[in-house]
Every structure is written in C-alpha cells, then in structure tokens.
Amino acid sequence: MKITSTFASLLVCALGLATAVHGQQKKTTSILINPPGLPKLPTAEAAKEAAAAAGLNLTNIQGDIVVGMSKLFETFVFFSIADATTFKSKLRSDILPLITNAEQMLANETQPDTLVNIAFSQTGLTALGITDNLNDTAFQSGQLANAQTLGDPGTTNWVPQFTTGTIHGVFLLASDTQTSVNASLANVAAALGTSFTQVYTLVALARPGNQVGHEHFGYLDGISNPAIQGFDDNPLPGQASVATGEILLGEVNDTMTRPAWAKDGSFFVFRQLEQLVPEFDKYLTDNPIVESGLTVQEGADLLGARMIGRWPSGAPVFLSPLADDPALGANSSANNDFTYTAPNNATLCPFSAHIRKNRPRADLGAESKNTHHILRGSIPYGPEVTAAEAASNKTTIERGMAFTAYQSNIVTGFQFLQQTWMNNPNFFVKNNTGFDPVVGANHGAARWTEGNLDPINPTRNFTLVNDFVISRGGEYFFSPPLSAIATTLST
Numbered sequence: 001m002k003i004t005s006t007f008a009s010l011l012v013c014a015l016g017l018a019t020a021v022h023g024q025q026k027k028t029t030s031i032l033i034n035p036p037g038l039p040k041l042p043t044a045e046a047a048k049e050a051a052a053a054a055g056l057n058l059t060n061i062q063g064d065i066v067v068g069m070s071k072l073f074e075t076f077v078f079f080s081i082a083d084a085t086t087f088k089s090k091l092r093s094d095i096l097p098l099i100t101n102a103e104q105m106l107a108n109e110t111q112p113d114t115l116v117n118i119a120f121s122q123t124g125l126t127a128l129g130i131t132d133n134l135n136d137t138a139f140q141s142g143q144l145a146n147a148q149t150l151g152d153p154g155t156t157n158w159v160p161q162f163t164t165g166t167i168h169g170v171f172l173l174a175s176d177t178q179t180s181v182n183a184s185l186a187n188v189a190a191a192l193g194t195s196f197t198q199v200y201t202l203v204a205l206a207r208p209g210n211q212v213g214h215e216h217f218g219y220l221d222g223i224s225n226p227a228i229q230g231f232d233d234n235p236l237p238g239q240a241s242v243a244t245g246e247i248l249l250g251e252v253n254d255t256m257t258r259p260a261w262a263k264d265g266s267f268f269v270f271r272q273l274e275q276l277v278p279e280f281d282k283y284l285t286d287n288p289i290v291e292s293g294l295t296v297q298e299g300a301d302l303l304g305a306r307m308i309g310r311w312p313s314g315a316p317v318f319l320s321p322l323a324d325d326p327a328l329g330a331n332s333s334a335n336n337d338f339t340y341t342a343p344n345n346a347t348l349c350p351f352s353a354h355i356r357k358n359r360p361r362a363d364l365g366a367e368s369k370n371t372h373h374i375l376r377g378s379i380p381y382g383p384e385v386t387a388a389e390a391a392s393n394k395t396t397i398e399r400g401m402a403f404t405a406y407q408s409n410i411v412t413g414f415q416f417l418q419q420t421w422m423n424n425p426n427f428f429v430k431n432n433t434g435f436d437p438v439v440g441a442n443h444g445a446a447r448w449t450e451g452n453l454d455p456i457n458p459t460r461n462f463t464l465v466n467d468f469v470i471s472r473g474g475e476y477f478f479s480p481p482l483s484a485i486a487t488t489l490s491t
C-alpha cells in the first residue's frame with residue numbers, strides 16, 4: 001500500500017494528538033505561566049517532603065486546589081447530571097483516570113497535557129444520592145440564595161444558567177493551548193455521553209503579551225496567596241502560612257465536623273465577575289489625585305493603585321507610594337513583604353484598598369488571628385478592550401474575571417470577605433472608611449469610599465455611582481478528594 005506523505009503526516013499528527021490527550025507524552029512546557037512576581041511553586045521534592053512530614057497525601061488532592069494559580073487557558077464546563085447511575089459508573093471508569101492531582105502539577109514533565117478537575121454543587125451531590133452533610137451552610141444553600149448577602153443587585157445581571165438550579169457540577173480543563181483544552185472536553189463528553197448535559201461553558205485565558213498574568217484592569221493578579229503547611233513549608237517574606245485545614249476539609253485546624261470521605265476536598269467558589277474596563281479607566285482619569293509633581297495621568301494611575309493597593313506591576317503602594325516600581329513588582333521575595341504597620345494609618349495604603357480589605361495583615365494582629373484565608377486561582381475571560389470601546393469609554397463586549405477560590409469554609413472565607421469586609425463601610429479597623437472601591441458591592445446602588453484613598457485630602461469622599469465589577473453570578477462547589485471519586489461519589 002502506498003502511503004502519501006500527506007496521509008503519513010496526518011497519521012503522525014493524529015497519533016501525536018491521541019498520546020497527548022491521554023497524557024502519556026512527556027510535556028516540556030507548563031500549563032502555568034508562573035510570572036516572576038508570583039510565588040514559585042515548591043519543587044516536587046520539597047512538596048513531597050513537606051507532605052510526608054504532615055501526613056498529607058498529595059496524590060489524593062485535586063491539582064487545581066493547591067497548584068492552580070496563573071493558568072494559560074482554562075475552560076469551565078458547568079453540567080447537569082441526566083442519568084445518575086450511568087454518570088457514576090463512567091465517573092469511576094473513564095473520568096477518574098483523567099483527574100489531575102496536586103503532585104502531578106509540580107513539574108512540567110509530570111503535568112498531563114490538560115488538567116482535568118471536577119467539583120459538585122450541593123444539588124449535584126443530592127443528584128448522586130449523597131445525603132451526608134458537608135457542614136457549610138453557604139455551600140448547602142448554593143450561591144443563588146446568597147446573592148443578597150453578597151451585595152448583588154438581585155440576579156438581573158446573572159448568567160441565566162446560574163439561576164435555574166440545574167448546575168450539578170463543573171469540569172475545570174486547563175492547558176497551555178486551547179486546542180488541548182477542547183480535545184480534552186471532547187474526550188470527557190464522549191466518555192459521559194448522555195449521562196450528563198453541558199449547561200454552560202466559560203472559556204477563559206491569560207491576557208496576551210506584557211499583560212500575561214494581569215487581570216483586565218491591568219494589575220498583576222495572584223501575588224498574595226497563602227502557603228499551605230504540609231505542601232509549602234517555605235513561605236516567602238510576607239506570605240501567610242496557614243494550617244492545612246484552612247483550605248482542605250478534615251485537616252489540621254478545620255473547625256467543622258465532616259464526613260470522613262470529604263477529607264482533603266475543598267470548597268470551590270466560582271464567580272463570573274464582569275469588569276467594565278473603559279468605565280474604570282474613565283473614572284480614574286476624571287478623578288485624579290492632585291499632588292504636586294504629578295501629571296494628571298500620574299494622578300489617575302495613583303488613584304487606581306490606591307484602590308487596589310498595588311500598582312500594575314504588583315508593587316504594593318505600601319512600599320512604593322507614589323509611582324510603580326516594576327523591579328519590586330517582579331520580585332516575589334520583596335513584593336509581599338509588608339504588614340501595614342509604621343505608619344498603620346492610611347497614608348501609604350488606604351484602609352479601603354482591595355488588598356487591605358481582603359487581608360488586613362497586622363491590622364488584625366498576628367496572621368494566625370486571620371481565619372479568613374482563601375486560595376485564589378482566578379483567570380481572565382473575554383477579549384482585550386477594543387479601540388472603539390476605549391474611545392467611547394464604554395464596554396460593548398463582555399470581559400472580566402473567572403474568579404475562583406478554594407477554602408474549607410465558604411461562610412468564613414469568600415462570603416465573609418465579600419460581605420463583612422469589602423461591602424462594609426465600617427471596616428473593623430476604622431469606621432466610615434467606605435466600600436472596597438473595586439469589588440465592594442451595594443446591591444447596585446451608589447457606593448462611597450474614603451478610607452484615605454486620597455493621601456493629600458484624606459476625608460475626600462469618592463462617590464462611585466456605577467459599579468466597575470458586575471456580578472454575573474456563579475455557584476458554590478465541593479472539589480472532592482480522588483478517593484471519594486473512586487468510592488462514595490461513584491457507587
């Protein structure tokens with residue numbers, strides 16, 4: 001038989017794709033971007049050593065939980081279970097072998113072609129016949145029931161599929177090419193057949209060029225995540241080191257009683273947060289901080305940096321108060337090394353700044369008094385701002401952040417940060433400091449913030465008539481340990 005060279009190369013191509021899809025090909029690239037300003041992951045050796053000492057089983061923990069920051073391409077596939085019996089059997093026979101664990105993610109060559117993780121909502125667990133109580137009231141009632149608590153203006157802006165109670169679970173598929181992500185989804189879909197229905201899909205991806213690792217407002221994201229004891233025992237200067245049980249259920253210092261099978265799982269919060277970038281930029285341009293020596297543009301940039309608490313490069317305003325310092329932003333040993341002390345007033349960093357609201361550091365006393373740590377692995381979605389949008393100061397194409405956070409307790413984690421710190425003008429440090437100007441929410445009504453946002457005029461009251469971040473809703477999930485996927489969830 002004569003094989004044409006075209007056919008031969010097609011064949012090679014198809015075989016290459018098949019091995020890649022099944023994760024047998026040794027990878028030389030990474031699913032993660034790892035920008036220099038973010039903490040480096042521990043080496044596989046160091047993580048295994050820490051885990052062995054702590055009795056933590058890294059192959060039982062889904063990879064996205066502890067190693068899921070700064071991905072290149074990630075697609076979220078929200079699904080409904082149509083036939084529980086078939087779904088369970090396929091879950092065990094076909095999906096479990098595809099699930100990526102934490103240990104695999106630690107080196108390029110052990111990473112699969114595409115990370116595959118799965119998580120279930122409370123209605124999903126119920127659909128699988130699970131009656132055990134995971135002991136988190138927010139998870140149990142679901143995110144829809146939480147919309148008011150979170151400050152959303154009802155559910156008018158929610159993606160309709162998040163309001164119908166039909167989302168039983170989500171697949172997280174991440175890789176360094178969209179082609180691999182799509183191939184992996186096709187694989188999952190073929191395996192599950194008609195036992196599940198894809199209800200809603202969100203395609204997310206890192207921003208291009210020098211914005212890689214930055215969220216759509218332009219700031220480097222993912223810098224300050226806690227180091228989990230028993231996984232990363234060498235926290236960087238200023239990085240929180242937290243008990244395993246703050247993120248994983250049933251581990252050290254998880255204060256709640258859980259079913260045994262849920263140990264080493266984690267609650268996964270998903271929020272689709274639309275970002276109105278031209279509108280945000282216009283607000284900064286129209287309300288610059290006026291300080292001698294600063295141009296209007298520099299004053300606008302300073303206002304934005306003080307709202308976040310960091311400059312676009314990641315350099316914190318507490319350490320670099322008047323201008324960005326890209327070398328500091330890129331230095332993960334230095335860019336998180338501050339506590340808001342000396343001076344602990346808001347001269348260097350406003351009380352209402354996004355990062356101070358979410359982690360007040362020494363404002364709370366020792367870091368161990370902070371029981372509100374979460375592990376974020378958010379990724380942007382949607383295209384870059386177009387020239388027409390920039391010129392008109394108006395968003396016409398949706399873009400934003402696929403916000404993700406893991407924690408062992410949604411009530412004291414994500415929900416607390418949004419409700420009690422970001423949305424609360426009486427932040428515990430000082431009354432009347434206002435909302436988090438970027439992510440704080442007031443049911444769609446005007447927000448205000450002072451919080452010493454303007455260092456020259458500390459009582460200047462900023463009124464934010466429109467939100468820059470619009471909640472499109474989401475859901476609360478449980479990311480189970482692999483052992484539960486092999487047993488409780490599939491039998």
Ligand code: HEM
Pocket residue numbers: 215216217219220221222223224225271273274275308310354355356358359374400401403414415417418438439469
């Ligand atoms: C579109 C919405 C959001 C944007 C644009 C945004 C942006 C940022 C940026 C630029 C940082 C600084 C870099 C870093 O430390 O990673 C940050 C930090 C952080 N954000 Fe957000 N964020 C958003 C939503 C949220 C939400 C909804 C929460 C939680 C409810 C949250 C919690 C945090 C936390 C805990 C930190 C780290 C604070 C620290 O440890 O210093 N963010 N965010």
Ligand SMILES: *[C@@H]1O[C@H](CO)[C@@H](O)[C@H](O)[C@H]1NC(C)=O
Pocket residue numbers: 028029030031032108
């Ligand atoms: C892993 O892959 C990334 C690119 O994706 C590359 O920059 C890095 O050097 C690789 N690391 C190793 C140890 O090969």
Ligand SMILES: *[C@@H]1O[C@H](CO)[C@@H](O)[C@H](O)[C@H]1NC(C)=O
Pocket residue numbers: 057059060482483
């Ligand atoms: C760790 O977890 C994996 C996956 O569930 C399991 O196969 C293995 O037996 C566990 N190892 C130990 C030592 O428990």
Ligand SMILES: *[C@@H]1O[C@H](CO)[C@@H](O)[C@H](O)[C@H]1NC(C)=O
Pocket residue numbers: 178179182203
């Ligand atoms: C991947 O799938 C998405 C959604 O179905 C589609 O829009 C996109 O074009 C696909 N991309 C590639 C590279 O196959």
Ligand SMILES: *[C@@H]1O[C@H](CO)[C@@H](O)[C@H](O)[C@H]1NC(C)=O
Pocket residue numbers: 229242243244252253368
């Ligand atoms: C666990 O909690 C106790 C009591 O709250 C605290 O003293 C201890 O520091 C915590 N352990 C870790 C590792 O954070």
Ligand SMILES: *[C@@H]1O[C@H](CO)[C@@H](O)[C@H](O)[C@H]1NC(C)=O
Pocket residue numbers: 133135255256257258
């Ligand atoms: C949840 O955990 C708390 C603290 O251990 C315990 O008192 C309570 O009974 C638990 N509730 C359920 C439903 O398991």
Ligand SMILES: *[C@@H]1O[C@H](CO)[C@@H](O)[C@H](O)[C@H]1NC(C)=O
Pocket residue numbers: 327331332333334
């Ligand atoms: C990063 O910061 C640390 C701590 O300040 C410093 O020792 C180190 O030299 C810096 N690295 C670079 C490349 O500047």
Ligand SMILES: *[C@@H]1O[C@H](CO)[C@@H](O)[C@H](O)[C@H]1NC(C)=O
Pocket residue numbers: 343344345346347458
């Ligand atoms: C903040 O504290 C510093 C040092 O104590 C002081 O110089 C400054 O005036 C204070 N600023 C405000 C707004 O209180």
Ligand SMILES: *[C@@H]1O[C@H](CO)[C@@H](O)[C@H](O)[C@H]1NC(C)=O
Pocket residue numbers: 282285286391392393
């Ligand atoms: C956009 O906003 C800028 C800053 O306020 C303003 O100068 C410009 O005229 C606005 N453009 C339009 C089309 O409204």
Ligand SMILES: *[C@@H]1O[C@H](CO)[C@@H](O)[C@H](O)[C@H]1NC(C)=O
Pocket residue numbers: 426427428429430431
């Ligand atoms: C804020 O005001 C309340 C009510 O007046 C008071 O109980 C609380 O101590 C004040 N908090 C601070 C930080 O001043």
Ligand SMILES: *[C@@H]1O[C@H](CO)[C@@H](O)[C@H](O)[C@H]1NC(C)=O
Pocket residue numbers: 432433448449450461462463
């Ligand atoms: C700021 O103005 C708003 C009205 O826009 C008001 O409700 C709020 O109390 C003011 N804040 C302070 C600290 O004066």
